[in-house]
Amino acid sequence: MLLDHLQSALDIVLSVETVLALFGGVVIGTIIGAIPGMTVTMGVALTLPFTFNMHPAVGILLLLGVYKGGVYGGSITAILIKTPGTPAASCTVMDGYPMSQNGQARKALDIALYASCFADFVSNISLILFAGLLASFALRFGPPEYFTLIVFSLTIIAGIAGENMPKGMISAGLGLFLATVGLDLVYGTNRFVFGEVELMAGLNFIPVLIGLFALPEIINHYAKKFEERGQIQALAGGHATFAEFRRCFKSIFRGSIIGVVLGAIPGIGGAPAAFLSYSEAQRTSKNPDAKFGNGEMEGVAAAEAGNNGTCGATLIPLLALGVPGDIVTAVILGAFMIHGLQPGPLLFQDNLDLIYALFIGIMISSVFLFIVGKSAIRIFSHVVLLPNKILFPMVLVLCVYGGYAVNNNPFDILVMMLVGLLGFGMLRTGIPAAPFLIAFVLGPLLEDNFRQSLLLSQGGMEIFFRNEICWIFWALTALVVFILVRRGVRNRRAAWAEG
């Protein structure tokens, strides 16, 4: 039985279509990650409409390729022009750019690639080992347990809310509110439809996603005074040697584990993992000649290992529990839904061949990342010079085609543009967009499980405390909220003290 599923998964993964999709995804992701102004989320969102017609495994592997390529690609600009392509790559700047200035750009890019691929591999192994275990445990979950789990997961919003928590919460509130548009889940009556047939099924995820993550950047590009980009450093110096990789290996391994642990916790993401890995490398370094902050190769390796170590691990809560680990996996959750699949423990029962195909494909993606990174660094280093005045109009057209292709309906383009305007307003007022999307995705699940629980208990709230699983999630939620509030109060006091 198990071998049958494995055989079926191998048939999917080893097809020409899948290999091309995965390889193409890594290439696209690396290019997008290397372009300042383009984010990994934007890249995955813009690629999503191209997967509608594909086999679910092929489409999702394409998106995962974009994700992994994008996370790595962010380091190219960080090293060559001191502009991190992704927030997580901001730690790579600290030693990567000084290395470029010292004529060691190629060495920095090489060690970033080696660390990224190794950490990605470790992260993928952890996904394969732990997702199944967690999923089998989650089979015990009913609606109340899921409700408390999603409440806990919503605390990830706090992690991505940025500096101003209430603004993050406003963003989440707007996402939850928009998610209520459409037919009511219990009574089947209309909510906020106002006679528009198109609204009866609710707002489609893709136009909202594209509108929120791509359009605001485009509108903001025209709203800002144009700025010149930094000078690109020459791709100078020799390659990193095996001895240099071995010298950095301890930091790479430690960074990979840090990435896995932090990545598996919803909401933490790549940037904190990169900084923690970097600071640990600095703290434990026994090399008296190490010059962290001034072009230390071990610093680049540690940052990239921490950053890429999160990639596979963020998929653990997504696949096992149906809860996204970060904003990109929230988009990938949407991709599952578009293909009629609901990630979670039942996916491991009903679609085991798909799960195996994803596991095999994700391992292959680490190899592709290495090949793409190694063979095409010179080309990608020129991609960073693509000017925004050409890039953003092209992205806009991609958005319109992508928004339309979901349902072949121009109404979705209107939704995308309106959400884009809302997103632009949020961008200019410092309201983060990520909580909006997480809440928009989790909102229906939250409400559905809340109301199903109440139907089971005939209105009794005690059902949300019916067993130890519910209590554990409530305790975790309370703990996270307590830590975040305490941190917020401390930061604010420190800011006021500084005047």
Place this chain on the structure above:
Amino acid sequence: MRAAERSDLILSGVTIAFACLALFVVIPAGVENPGQINVMALGPSFWPSVIAVFICSMGILVALQAYRSHRNRKSSEADGPANFAPTRWIGALVLLAGYYLLLDILGMVVTSALALLTFMLLGGERRPVLIVAITVILPVALFLFFRYVANVSIPMGIFGDWIS
């Protein structure tokens, strides 16, 4: 009061107004409640109402934060120069509206080509060969992909008969 604090106060006002509008106008008018609901929390308007109250509370918190930040600030830190180009921004919005409105008439390929051309010019691109190449190649390539690979019927507007 600094621009950031003023902006937060305005944001707070807009948020509270939105939440009140949702609570007292949009939810009563937009949610169809069935005749009899035994448990209030199961009603279709319960969840949106909870969210609206939540948004309102966060709006109040933003206002309180802005006020406290203003009161506790010791130094009179000046605002940086505003990075806003209103003319080009309005131009972009007009082009965006035109893009949507013309889709039905001219179809997606021609409208996208026009959008590419005008947005590139608005952004300051002046190399004619590059502009023409991108304007022609990208919309046609996307049309070919979605029409023949993804089997998506792309609207062609008045050029529909001519294309087919």
